[in-house]
Amino acid sequence: MNVLLIGSGGREHAIARALSKSALLSRLYAAPGNPGVAEVAELARLDVSDHAAVAGFCAEKNIEFVVVGPEQPLVEGLADSLRAKGVAVFGPSKAAARLEGSKGFVKDICRANAIPTADYERFANEEKALAYLREKGAPIVVKADGLAAGKGVVVAETLEEAEQAVADIFAGAFGKSGAEVVIEEKLEGEEASFFVLCDGTHALPFASAQDHKRVGDGDRGPNTGGMGAYSPAPCFTPEIEARVMREIVAPTLRAMREMGAPFQGVLFVGLMLTKDGPKLIEFNVRFGDPETQVLLPRLEDDLLELMLACARGALPERKIRFSPQTALAVVLAAKNYPGTPLTGTEIKGLERAGEIAGVIVTHAGTRREGDKLVAAGGRALNVAALGATVRDAQALAYRGVDAIDWPDGFCRRDIGWRAIERER
Numbered sequence: 295m296n297v298l299l300i301g302s303g304g305r306e307h308a309i310a311r312a313l314s315k316s317a318l319l320s321r322l323y324a325a326p327g328n329p330g331v332a333e334v335a336e337l338a339r340l341d342v343s344d345h346a347a348v349a350g351f352c353a354e355k356n357i358e359f360v361v362v363g364p365e366q367p368l369v370e371g372l373a374d375s376l377r378a379k380g381v382a383v384f385g386p387s388k389a390a391a392r393l394e395g396s397k398g399f400v401k402d403i404c405r406a407n408a409i410p411t412a413d414y415e416r417f418a419n420e421e422k423a424l425a426y427l428r429e430k431g432a433p434i435v436v437k438a439d440g441l442a443a444g445k446g447v448v449v450a451e452t453l454e455e456a457e458q459a460v461a462d463i464f465a466g467a468f469g470k471s472g473a474e475v476v477i478e479e480k481l482e483g484e485e486a487s488f489f490v491l492c493d494g495t496h497a498l499p500f501a502s503a504q505d506h507k508r509v510g511d512g513d514r515g516p517n518t519g520g521m522g523a524y525s526p527a528p529c530f531t532p533e534i535e536a537r538v539m540r541e542i543v544a545p546t547l548r549a550m551r552e553m554g555a556p557f558q559g560v561l562f563v564g565l566m567l568t569k570d571g572p573k574l575i576e577f578n579v580r581f582g583d584p585e586t587q588v589l590l591p592r593l594e595d596d597l598l599e600l601m602l603a604c605a606r607g608a609l610p611e612r613k614i615r616f617s618p619q620t621a622l623a624v625v626l627a628a629k630n631y632p633g634t635p636l637t638g639t640e641i642k643g644l645e646r647a648g649e650i651a652g653v654i655v656t657h658a659g660t661r662r663e664g665d666k667l668v669a670a671g672g673r674a675l676n677v678a679a680l681g682a683t684v685r686d687a688q689a690l691a692y693r694g695v696d697a698i699d700w701p702d703g704f705c706r707r708d709i710g711w712r713a714i715e716r717e718r
Contacts, residue, residue, distance in 0.1 A: 296357045297357065300367055304587055305582070307330040314334040316596050329662050329667060348375070368394075373385045384601040390555045397576065407548075412573065416477075420460060433451045434450055434478070436448045436450055436456055436459040438468040439472070439476055440470060482569075486565050487505065487563070488535070488565060489502070491609060495547075496609050501592065503523050509631070519583065519672070522584060523623050526616075534567065534571075542563060559579060562581065563577060564577070620684050620713075622679060624692065625673050625705060631672035635671065637670055641698065647695070650697065669703065679694060
């Protein structure tokens with residue numbers, strides 16, 4: 295079958311590479327894609343916010359299945375528009391995508407269904423929000439309700455910092471996403487990411503991962519979209535997985551069905567593993583970035599077949615097959631990231647890195663300028679590797695990193711440190 299992949303980042307390059315291996319695939323298109331995606335797919339110039347144009351492209355190219363990578367098109371209802379035209383989609387409806395599109399919506403579902411999460415309140419009024427902050431004190435977490443490109447969350451260590459975050463959100467720092475604010479207790483523990491495939495009725499565990507949000511070694515500096523990741527997460531034991539499926543995933547999917555918005559696609563469960571057990575931090579309604587770059591190299595099943603099963607309401611009963619090896623990915627970012635990145639700088643040496651056995655280079659924010667490959671965003675590349683242990687995967691990934699010639703890029707040098715400490 296012909297398939298269209300929506301998106302342009304490292305996640306989409308990893309998905310495109312996995313889809314290209316499927317025996318079910320006839321032709322793969324991507325919109326807008328990137329230079330890495332172009333190696334395995336035909337790029338299409340499409341405005342993905344124009345749903346009629348996307349549907350028209352599907353009709354023109356005889357596309358039977360669309361895979362939506364990023365969250366924005368899902369929250370805007372692209373899946374609904376395509377399904378209305380008879381095109382199958384991997385990704386939730388607009389109503390179901392509220393699990394990422396509104397943090398307050400998720401917290402209310404948790405409260406109504408006794409799903410373990412941080413205590414919270416939500417506010418549409420700045421003065422009431424500030425009064426609640428002063429009552430609770432710091433540390434505390436302040437979140438813009440809607441999508442904010444990963445920047446709408448402030449973990450405030452002081453009351454002053456929390457008050458400033460509330461003021462910024464209500465002043466319009468995140469546009470419509472800040473029409474409401476969610477204020478919640480700060481959870482303590484170790485974070486982990488867990489991915490579950492859903493077909494509207496059933497859920498099938500996919501895989502776990504841990505990423506590194508801070509820009510600098512030792513988890514220092516400002517938060518980013520992620521500077522690296524590894525999978526599986528050693529802290530995410532089978533016992534914890536069973537508990538998350540029972541206490542968080544199952545009641546959430548049941549609640550969504552009962553409100554007439556069954557969830558189909560991948561559910562990204564962001565967790566804090568506290569002394570009282572796993573608690574939900576947030577849901578995403580798509581694969582993570584850079585987690586996808588370590589999940590999919592381990593996948594031994596046909597990704598397209600699994601995605602189709604989600605869309606058709608027919609997930610298999612059996613476990614999904616993964617390599618027992620660890621995958622670890624390092625993000626190469628442009629100087630000044632996560633501030634205003636230095637873009638347009640040339641990147642060389644990708645061929646050398648790719649020739650190292652076991653190394654996988656994924657494009658995230660790059661573009662072609664003639665024969666040159668240049669940085670086009672903050673996070674430009676992911677360099678991943680597979681190894682018998684986290685330490686082995688880390689060593690191989692950094693061999694790949696060091697083969698790349700990019701003086702205007704940087705990376706963390708300690709990706710995987712927490713898991714390596716566990717291996718000692």
